[in-house]
Amino acid sequence: MTTDSQSKDFIRTIIDEDLKSGKHSQIVTRFPPEPNGYLHIGHAKSICLNFGIGAEYQNSRCHLRFDDTNPSKEEQEFVNSISSDVKWLGFDWGEHLHFASDYFDQLFDYAVQLIKLGKAYVCELSGDEVRQYRGTLTDPGQDSPYRQRDLAENLDLFQRMRAGEFEDGSRVLRAKIDMKSGNLNMRDPVIYRILRADHHRTGSKWCVYPMYDFTHCLSDSIEGITHSLCTLEFMDHRPLYDWVLETLATDNHPRQIEFARLNLTYTVMSKRKLMQLVSDGLVNGWDDPRMMTIAGLRRRGYTPASIRNFCSGIGIGKRDSWIDMGVLENAVREDLNELAPRVMGILDPLKVIIDNYPEDQVEEIEAKNHPQKPEMGSREVPFCREIYIERHDFLEEAPKKFFRLAPDREVRLRYAYFIKLAKVVKDESGKVIEVHCTYNPESRCGNSPDGRKVKGTIHWVSARHALDAEIRLYDRLFTDEFPDGNKEKDFKESINPESLKVLKNCKVEPGLAQVKSGANLQFERQGYFYVDPNDSSPGQPVFNRTVTLRDSWARRNK
Numbered sequence: 001m002t003t004d005s006q007s008k009d010f011i012r013t014i015i016d017e018d019l020k021s022g023k024h025s026q027i028v029t030r031f032p033p034e035p036n037g038y039l040h041i042g043h044a045k046s047i048c049l050n051f052g053i054g055a056e057y058q059n060s061r062c063h064l065r066f067d068d069t070n071p072s073k074e075e076q077e078f079v080n081s082i083s084s085d086v087k088w089l090g091f092d093w094g095e096h097l098h099f100a101s102d103y104f105d106q107l108f109d110y111a112v113q114l115i116k117l118g119k120a121y122v123c124e125l126s127g128d129e130v131r132q133y134r135g136t137l138t139d140p141g142q143d144s145p146y147r148q149r150d151l152a153e154n155l156d157l158f159q160r161m162r163a164g165e166f167e168d169g170s171r172v173l174r175a176k177i178d179m180k181s182g183n184l185n186m187r188d189p190v191i192y193r194i195l196r197a198d199h200h201r202t203g204s205k206w207c208v209y210p211m212y213d214f215t216h217c218l219s220d221s222i223e224g225i226t227h228s229l230c231t232l233e234f235m236d237h238r239p240l241y242d243w244v245l246e247t248l249a250t251d252n253h254p255r256q257i258e259f260a261r262l263n264l265t266y267t268v269m270s271k272r273k274l275m276q277l278v279s280d281g282l283v284n285g286w287d288d289p290r291m292m293t294i295a296g297l298r299r300r301g302y303t304p305a306s307i308r309n310f311c312s313g314i315g316i317g318k319r320d321s322w323i324d325m326g327v328l329e330n331a332v333r334e335d336l337n338e339l340a341p342r343v344m345g346i347l348d349p350l351k352v353i354i355d356n357y358p359e360d361q362v363e364e365i366e367a368k369n370h371p372q373k374p375e376m377g378s379r380e381v382p383f384c385r386e387i388y389i390e391r392h393d394f395l396e397e398a399p400k401k402f403f404r405l406a407p408d409r410e411v412r413l414r415y416a417y418f419i420k421l422a423k424v425v426k427d428e429s430g431k432v433i434e435v436h437c438t439y440n441p442e443s444r445c446g447n448s449p450d451g452r453k454v455k456g457t458i459h460w461v462s463a464r465h466a467l468d469a470e471i472r473l474y475d476r477l478f479t480d481e482f483p484d485g486n487k488e489k490d491f492k493e494s495i496n497p498e499s500l501k502v503l504k505n506c507k508v509e510p511g512l513a514q515v516k517s518g519a520n521l522q523f524e525r526q527g528y529f530y531v532d533p534n535d536s537s538p539g540q541p542v543f544n545r546t547v548t549l550r551d552s553w554a555r556r557n558k
């Protein structure tokens, strides 16, 4: 039984009923990716649903099954990435790692059985002809001239297809159902084709491969799946799913249930389009932190929990809808707000010289790792006469509400002292190159010495001790809310030119030389960042911005 009855969706309600009525005593689901690309956030919804159910219900489970029936597009690289992404999300298939290709012999036998039942025939129409004969939604289809072939001839031809006697595409095996059906999927669908392509698991053993609709239901049945959960576009395939299993009278007939796929604004989701971004060099690979792939999100700094929380938050429904990208970003913000230690880093440094601070003095200032969580402890950061602040935290002509460094205003340095502007140094072009300040020695630890109010607090790092670092500011990959929603426009035209800004000259607190790659942290007042595992080296971290502290897109859209 599920523990969280409040958030029960319609699928879990069906499962509860099936358990209660005794139809099933255990639940078996599966996640069936095709290994032709990396997993994306849409897949995460399906993974959380299927593996979530497998884990929630007593002695139940979820299988990971690769739907590898199309050798021309599938690769071991994708099998590996998909497996590690599912694991990273926190799920476990135990002993149930399966491949549709493991069933090729069984599937072939099932096809032979269909022929013997008079329910399948070898057809020699070309692909185009098959389409023409199929008809349309308004016109009924036409019988193939090969439909009435006798059983013996069909068996002989099918065996010879397998033996490699015919050319690719010259013949197919079709289920014999109903060319007048209102459902196009039932108009004698192709169930086997000839294809000479090396398969990543079966090599050159086969030159005939089963089609998805034939493979999927039978794989489900073979594995003892009880509930076969898929997205809404498979609703029209359900009659075929049921027809195959009924006609072959299999022992196990899983129930297919459709749910709404995840659609997310400001992104594209199909593997084909993600693949295009990679192959056109518009992003740096499948795990580019701007990609809505699991690998990209991981490298961006998303945590498994943030993705699981996102998926459970959006729920499971029966009608297609759109989720705003801000919802996903908020999920990671919430998780990182809890767990990410706070540190200080300057993205665009401006040097500040504190004139009345002793030249060779260095103080260790105590800084909290998480102001709301004392249990996360504190650390020491060095403070001395020269520090860096963020260039935008200083304005010579500041509006009234600018509570940062400006003439005649006092500002608090986080955990350190109050400072006041003394002098501005500019180069010939008028650009500010450094500013001089004075500090109030009695304001140590940011405490007000005489109860006077200082509204603004800014972050800083010691100039003498700072670690130079590269910081990558990632933003949404598309500026368009629906990048592939316009048929006239290529989705690649709405790529956000500011989706990546690389800052090479950043100054971060020196303790970060020891930060582990793969760590999440918050640069105070800037956002959440992730230590890039690929490009960081010992003592030389590279930080990827996961998300800003606040949703700037929501404001922009208003």
Ligand code: ATP
Residues within 6 Å of the ligand: 031, 032, 033, 034, 035, 041, 042, 043, 045, 046, 229, 230, 231, 260, 261, 262, 263, 269, 270, 271, 272
């Ligand atoms: P894409 O259309 O992005 O190429 P796909 O459906 O072809 O994806 P599969 O590998 O066939 O990719 O998908 C594996 C499982 O993930 C399927 O059960 C599919 O329904 C589910 N899935 C794919 N995209 C989404 C999505 N956006 N939301 C929910 N589930 C999805």
Ligand code: MG
Residues within 6 Å of the ligand: 034
């Ligand atoms: Mg698919």
